[in-house]
Amino acid sequence: MIYPIVAYGNNILKKEATEIQEGEDIKSLIGDMFDTMGNANGVGLAAPQINKGIRLFVIDSNLMLEEEDQEKGVRKAFINPIILDEYGDHYVFEEGCLSIPDVRAEITRPGKLTIEYFDENWNLREEEFSGMTARVIQHEYDHLEGILFIDYLKGLKRRMVKGKLLDISKGKVPTDYRMVYP
Secondary structure, eight states, X not given: OOOOEEOTTOGGGGSXXXXXXXXXXXXXXXXXXXXXXXXXXXXXXXXXGGTOOXXXXXXXXXXXXXXXXXXXXXXXXXEEEEEEEEEEEEEEEEEEETTEEEEEEEEEEEEEEEEEEEOTTOOEEEEEEEHHHHHHHHHHHHHHTTOOGGGGOOHHHHHHHHHHHHHXXXXXXXXXXXXXXX
């Protein structure tokens, strides 16, 4: 099932997501989230973006990598994740979001992280990620905390996107995927 993407302005995007009961069968939801993400040409999708306020996101960082990149991409689901540490050199990269189409901004984040999460079989994992995969995880994890990438913008940069954000919240934005507006 392909879900519509929740647009900027919907309250669920600003709320902290709740934990999923351990052992709950969410494999079909995870599959639907991968399908929804692929349909929208995304590299990550958090449950709040499909109007589900639970601590779950999926990523496929393979889509962010170039052939010459040293790192390997990751395609997986993260259930009830907790970022344990973020470290390494901070770097700037232009981010976007399926819930905020046509808005991109340079965001600074640490280059590495350690995260604890359950996989789709409810096995507890602790892993370190770096580069583009770490960035995608950080972006999607922020969704579970009620944080959007535009929340990192200050001053003039924030004011420059204000009009676009208002248009998105009113449904005045073209997309190649279905959206739900506030």
